[in-house]
Amino acid sequence: MNQDNYIEEALKMPNLLEEFERLYGTRNPTILGLREHIFTGSVSSLAWFMSAQETSFVTSGQRVLANPLKVRMHYGHPDVFDRIWFLTRGGISKASRKINICEDIFAGFNCTLRGGNVTHHEYIQIGKGRDVGLNQISMFEAKIASGSGEQALSRDINRLGSKLDFFRMLSLFHSTVGFYFNNIMVIWTVYALLWGRLYMALSGFEDLGNANNKNFFGPVVNIQFIQLILFTGLPAVVDDSVEHGILSALWDFLVMQLELSSVFYTFSMGTRGHFFGRTVLHGGAKYRGTGRGFVVQHRSFAENYRLYARSHFVKALEIVLVLMVYTIYSPLANGAFLFIDTSITGWFLVASWILSPFIFNPYGLDWLKTVDDFDEFISWIRDRGGPFVKPTQSWETWWYEEQDHLRTSSIWGKFLEVILALRFFFFQYGIVYHLHISSGSTSVLVYLLSWTCIAGFFVTCMVISFAREKYATRNYLRYRQVLLATTVLMALVIGALLQLTNMKLVDLFTALLGFIPTGWGIISIAQVFRSSLQTTRLWDIIVSLARLYDLLFGVIVMAPVAVLAWLPGFQSMQTRILYNEVFVRGIRISQILFGKKVKRNR
Structure with missing residues (x-):
């Protein structure tokens, strides 16, 4: 493997090879795992967090997986293989570049399915250098999460799940794809909670109770907060207490919290959840090389935006929008304590996902x-x-x-992508009926009126695009005249609407919050139908609108x-x-x- 070594540990190799000559229980081992020593933990706080996380997995985790669970595979850590045994059973490597992104673990799958014995002993330790920069760590997490998504769709997991006994099957699930499934479930729970509270506030369900409506979602939020803050660092505390004692483990845990380890682990949770979910939904996993060097240098904002825009920034801004609108329309938001108790998990996610690429950046x-x-x-x-x-x-x-995964996605993946984008239209639906222009009316015509405004905007953009293509180079004065005329017409229409509806300033602000997500939903759906729209003039408007949105998000x-x-x-x-x-x-x-x-x- 890509490991370091120490000369005093290498002297123990003859003893290690004797493991393959004597019986271990009832069978000789076919894969013998060793302890791993992470030597890059002193570079920075990120390197320390990764060192603690990896150490807990390659020591205590491997011990338990090998005995008594008997579901230890191969994870790219220092293992010794019985070469003759593997060569006579199809070899180690897999052929696919996409399904077998995490190629290491498929060697363990192959060994277990063919009756091999995977174990773990610790009288030798091998050196290992982990990633020390946030971008390196994120690319590594993205590769592993995408590979786990492909594992969930592979035949190997299907065969193991159908042939192992019940307890080994549960242990295998938790130690492979189940870990990433748990990560994405935590994020989905927060999303469902926040969007559910928003829909309840917009529909008036929260007003049905008495004035002292109880915050019955408080315990759920508190549990989520504990999971995000405490449980992410709990394995490292357990491992450190076994290695150095409980007092040392508690002190290290306190120092890690002061160095914002919870912010980092929450950010990593977002990375794992995004790439695992996208791979399961659309496929298209690809290898991401991290370099594994001592890269402790400044990363530009443009590079950070390319890496984290879709996985963290856009989702964090969506949560900010939901929390802001909920604050405006929820009766429970009038109480400061109830509002903080309800939304503290969302604000913590927002702070972690937006600020981490800058806090952990020289x-x-x-x-x-x-x-x-x-x-x-x-x-x-x-x-x-x-x-x-x-x-x-x-x-x-x-x-x-960024749209490559949609080109190879199945019809069901595209259908689910469209269904997920519809939440922005429901958001607009709830906002429109709370504006002053509706006058308390529940007619569907009010909602259709809001879509006429959106249609008018797209028609205006198409006119400007046509004028730019026809007149911008040959008759620039005519192009300026068309641009001025459309601008004046839009200003007159907006002024007339404001005058007729007597819209208040807060309504104008809320309407803006309601229509911005609608544009993003239109862009998301247009990307799904890119093959049909790319030859039309409408696609140029979509590209320009997407550029405007990314500029807005960046600012x-x-x-x-x-x-x-x-x-x-x-x-x-x-x-x-x-x-x-x-x-x-x-x-x-x-x-x-x-x-x-x-x-x-x-």
Whole structure:
């Protein structure tokens, strides 16, 4: 395997090979697992979190999986294989590049299905270097989660689940695909809770009770909060207590909480849930190389946005929108304590998913770096792309690459994608009937009127697109006249609507919150039917609208980061808490030498 080694441990290899010569229980081992020593834990807080997480899995976890559960497989950790046994039973590697993304564990599946014996002994330890940067860790988690999604669809899991006894079957589920299924269930529960509360508030169900309507969802939220904060670090505490004692484990757990380990584990939970769910729904898993180097350097905002826009940023902003509208229309939101008790899990998810790529990023809260990153992000958004342009250079190329899983998806995957996007239209439905323009009316015409406004917007965009294509290069004055006429017409229509409906300022703000998700839902559904729409003029409007949305999302995500970077003290506190002292000294020296912004030749 891709492991390090120590010379004093290598001297024990003759003893280890004797394991294959003597009987272990009733059978010789065919895969013999060894202990793993993570030696990269002192680089940064992220490296320490990954070291604690991996150590708990490759020591205590492997012991229990081997004995008494007897469901230990091979996870890319230091294992010794009986080569002759495997060569006579089809070999180790699998042929598929997509299903067998996690190629290591299929060797364990192959061994177990053919009657082999997988065990784990710890009198030898092998060195291992884990990822130390957030982007490296996220790509690794994405690869493993996508591979687990393909495992859930593979024949090997089906055969194991149908042939193992009941208790080994449950143990196998929890130690393989069940772990990622649990992650996605926690996130789905939070989503269902927040959207359910919003629909109850918009439908008036919360007003049916008395004025002292009880917060009967409080216990559910508290349980979710405990799962997100406490249980993510519990395996590391258990392992550390076995290795070094309970007091040392509790102290390390406290220090990890002060270094924002809960924020990191919640962020990782979002990564695992997103890629596992997308792979199960659409397939299309692919290998992601992480490099495994000591990459502790600043990552630009454009790079972070490319990596986390769909998996974290957009979902966090959706939760923010739901919480804001719920605050406006829910009667329970009038009580500060009840509102905090109901929504604290959602706000914690939002903070973790938006701020983690900047908190765990060197120079992530430096003002000059923030300004430079924003300039680079704007240039990336504006780039039109082309057939030979990389996703790192153009937004348009990246946007098309993000839709690759929909091109190979089944008809059921596309159908479910459309069904999930309909939640934004229901959101608009609930908002429209709470605006002043409805006057308490429940007629469906009120909802259809809101769609006429959306249709008018798309017609206007199509007119502008047609005028730009026909007049922009040959008769620019005519194009400016068409643009001015459509702008004036839209302003007159909006003014007339405001005058006739006597809409209040809060209604205008809420209407904006209601129609922004509708546009995102239209974009999501249009991506599913890309093959049919790409040859029409409507597709150009969809691309322009998607570019506008990504620009809006980037500005919103960048806003709290810019505020923290502008305030004094946060950069120094972040660097001192989250990174090694040697790295901290290097940052201080580099700030003195290269403090001024370097102008780029664009």
